[in-house]
Amino acid sequence: DTGVSQDPRHKITKRGQNVTFRCDPISEHNRLYWYRQTLGQGPEFLTYFQNEAQLEKSRLLSDRFSAERPKGSFSTLEIQRTEQGDSAMYLCASSLTQQDNYGYTFGSGTRLTVV
């Protein structure tokens, strides 16, 4: 296992289209997080899963956004009816419960451009 994998790395879509991103965390990590990062800003929290349960969602996660983690393994983040303001890097991270000493392991992200 070489780390957190995200697919695709880049996505260009037209405004109004739906997009879905996939994250494969480190296999033994039971915690999974989605963050969004725009140019010149730090990552902003979107949502958190512990195993398959979605335990926390940010106010940033409007009703156009939905995330799932079936069976506590990989996760998907879907954005419906994309808007230009959705253009950003979407980062996935994973960690072990109670292992803050090791922080999160982030993937390389999916860069979304809405045109």
Add this chain to the structure above:
Amino acid sequence: EDQVTQSPEALRLQEGESSSLNCSYTVSGLRGLFWYRQDPGKGPEFLFTLYSAGEEKEKERLKATLTKKESFLHITAPKPEDSATYLCAVGANSGYALNFGKGTSLLVTP
């Protein structure tokens, strides 16, 4: 509301010129303060977690310190490969999210 402010926004150093990056924070119940390094086009890479005032951690040329209001990342005799954006984040006891600052963009020239 939790807040994290990093300064300076950008820093240019010559190789070997030591300096410090600042992270000021406010949080209700600190779970931990985290430092990450981010290279262009990549996700953040974990460096340190600090839990309580007075704590210090070191890794190669980097040393992180923590007070009740601030954290410093000291870079001793930096090399060009230390060039990156350094991000500070706080976690609160009340939740699972990390609240990140905007980062400090560090450039080390030969």
